[in-house]
Amino acid sequence: MNLKRALPGVLMVLACMPAFAQSSAPSVRILLPEHTRLLEKQQVDIVLEVRNATAVSGLKVLAGGVDWTSRFKAPVKAALDCDTSSDWVVRADLQSFPTPGQVKLEVSIAADGTTVTDTRTVEVREFKLPDGQARNIILFIGDAMGTSYRDAARLVSRAIVDANGKNSFRDGYFDDLLQMDKMPVSGMSMTYGTDSIVPDSANTGTAWATGNKSFLNAVNSLGDGTDCAWRTTGLTNVATLPYMTDNPRVENLWQYLKRRYSYRTGIVSTAAITDATPAVEGAYVAYRQMRLEIARQYRENPMLNGRPAFDVILGGGADPFTAAGRTDKRDLIGEFQALGYNYVTTASQLKNVYGPSVLGLFKGSASPAPASNGIATASDVNMDVAYDKLGLTRPASEPTANLGAYPDQPMLDVMTQKAIDVLAGSFTQAPFILMVEAASIDKQSHPNQAAGVFWDTIEFDKSIGAARAWAAKRSLKDTLIVVTADHDQSMHIIGVSNTPDSEYFDRTKSEKISYTTSHGDQNFTVWGDAYSNARAGLPFINTSTTASNNGGAAGMPGSFASTDSTSDPASSTYSTYSGLTAYKLDAATGYPVNSGTGLRRLAVGFRTGDHTGSSVPVTAEGPGAFLFTGYMDQTDIFFKIAAAVSSDTSEADKLLDLLVNGKYPKTVGK
Structure with missing residues (x-):
């Protein structure tokens, strides 16, 4: 996810300024969203904010009619809403509701002699693992992998x-x-956050990790009255750190299952492993760029009384785990090793490593250092993308590969297989929950690097294949596999391209485009691969309609004259409707190649270099997979996974098996 799009703006200012903050009368508010949903015994911080009161007393809290007052700490003075009013905060951290149902929270407190109240109804869903039923969960997240990316x-x-x-x-x-x-099984997931229709990887991850929505940049945390100190100012540093660590937290499914049922847990990502998507499985911070704190919580998780969050951690971004990269100078790698974790840094080492616990960090900075803000590292080092690890030549408009001192990075399917083997190989035979992320589908999509996007999505699919093959071999059908995305991006399928390699890879030839409008001057560089990748910023002349706001040569600009054939339109340099894609396979790697004779490349277009608010596909297989059909909210994924592993789904699973293997129509190629 590109952090530039998540910078505070007018929308966030408005979202951060609740109506009650503008009143001078005393009030109390329970910091739980209107649609709070939890599993029974899922931990959550219950936080009360009292505004416009110089003194408070006589707190009374009921939960489903049961007196919870004694669970709350004494009121503490707080600077809410960044104004001069006298405010208070009262907390009861890491609480849970033991009984399923609609639980009404009722709060009353005397504020300057006036009794103020608030209520909230929390939906608490049943969760108990049946005797003898221990199901594994593998959640695959293709970062930004909307429908067109799969296509x-x-x-x-x-x-x-x-x-x-x-x-x-x-x-x-x-x-x-x-x-x-x-x-x-297929469905679609809506990805909206509490403060925007276009989300980021942190608040979308919070949705499917905890079952509750939050705001941009939040990792398993809810909004509160001190967010104005950093969300609307851009001041994210050590000085504002207290305001980024006081938000109410909601326990995620990884810690919930480990704490209650001794599940083994793992995360795999091609990003820096403290990036937003892996972070939502193991950390609780209001701002996703608190990389040092996220790494610490992997080692000392607040939901697990300081125990490690995971049994397996595989990805990039070694810096916040090193003493040199941290302000507190803790050597988290050494601390994990002291706890019995096997530490690896290359694909060769990963191949030969065994459990019960593994930490693999496959890329980092040559000289790790903390960032100047004191809460992150100077560099967020992601693993290299599949296209570059395979040694393929980049098209002219995309940066050349530079693996540097890390030439031996594992492919995602290798990391996935190793994580499964380690998690499933425990002598305890405990079930496991694993998240696997293909991060650079998103990271390549932001700069509109189509080749990088395609091959990373293909690599992701191979990792899904590894998990499906493993699950199919098991005597018990005990593994639920869910594949989805956190959010979408703007890439679309627009046709095919017959751009010759001599133009497609030529870095010596380009053309500049510039525009001047009231918005300001803008410019763009066109390279030889433009007919296969219409990047955001390129004008695209549409002559197939009566559009009156454009004219001239049809299609996108190019650094060489396009060719068109009336008798064989599929052979045109760029063809909207005619022709099919055609690639050749590298038998040694199992991946398609992107050069050579007879190649007909896919042509795509990007409208922006950013996320979109489109719904994203969900596919599922295994026990309880039938739950993932239809349109759903992203928070439903959390509860559907929970229902799949805690319920007897055998009858519906039989029906699904009949639909798949019976006499009913089957899709060609499926």
Whole structure:
């Protein structure tokens, strides 16, 4: 996720200024959203804010009619809403509701002699693991992998021309679909946050990790009255750190299952492992860039009485785990090793490592250091993308590969397989919950680097295939696999391109475009791969409609003259409607190549370099997979996973098996 889009703005200012903050009368508010939903015994901080009162007394809190007053600490003076009023905060941290149902929270307190009240109804859902039922959970997150991103991976990796010239994508059908396509249940997830229709990876992750929505940048945390000190000012540093660590926290499913049922837990990501998506499985901070604190909470988790959050951690971003990269100079890598974790830094080492616990950090800075703000590291070092790890030549508009001192980074499917083997190989035979993220689908999409996007999505699909194969071999069908995205981005499928390699890879030839409007001067550089990648910022002349706001040569600008053929439109340099994609396979790696004769590349267009508010696909397989059909909110994924592992789903699973393996119609290639 690009942090530039999450900078505070007018929308966040308004979202951070509740109506009650503008009144001078005393008030009390329970800091739980209107639609708070929890599992029974899921931990949450219950925080009360009292405004406009010089003195408070006589607190009374009821939860479902039960007196909870004694659970709360004494009121503490607080600077709420960044104004001069006299305010208070009263906390009861890490509370939980033991009984399912609609639980009414009732609060009353005397503020300057006036009794003020607030209520909130919390939906508490039942969760108990049946005797003898221990189900594994593998959640795959394709960061920014909306529908068109799945389509792109299919149109590249499943349109393979063999030695005899036969394309596996013919007449509009595929001989073989993606691994995620083959999963029997599909749905769609809405991804809106509490403060925006276009979310980031932190608040979307909070939704499916805890079952509750939050604001941009929040990691398993809810909004509070001190957020104005940093969310609306951009002052995110040591000075404002207390205001980023006082937000109410909601326990995620990873800690919940480990704490209550001794589940083994893991995270795998091609990002820096303290990035937002992996962070929501193991940390609780209001601001996702608190990388030093996130790393510390992996080692000392607040929901687990200071025990480590995970049994397996695999990804990039070593810096916040090193003494040199931290302001407190703690060597977290050494601390994990002292607890029995095997530490690896290369693909070769990963291949030979065994459990019960593994820490793998496969890329970092040559000289780690804290950031000047004191809450992050100077660099967030992600793993290199699949395209570069495979040694493929980048198109002219994309940066060349630079693996530097890290040439031996594992592919995502290798990391996935190792994580599964370690988590499932425990002598305790405990079930596990694992999250696997393909982070650079998003990170390559922000700068509109189409080749990087395609191959990272293909790598992601191979990791899904590894998990599906492992689950299929088990004697018990005890593993639920869910594949989805945190949010979408703006890439769309727009056709095919026959750009010759001599133009596609030529870095010596480019053309500049500039515009001047009342908004200001803007410019763009066009390279030889423009006909296969219409980047955001490029004008696109649409002559297929009666649009009156553009004219001239159709399509996107280019650094060489395009060719068009009336008799064979599929052979045109860029073709909107004619022709199918065609790639060749590298037998050694199992990935398609992006050069050579006979190649017909996929053409895509980006409208922005940012996230979008579109719903994202969900696919599922395994016990309880039927729950993931239809349109759902992103928070529902949390509760559907919980229901799948805690309920007897056998009858519905049989029906699903009948639909998949019975006499009913089947999709070609599935």
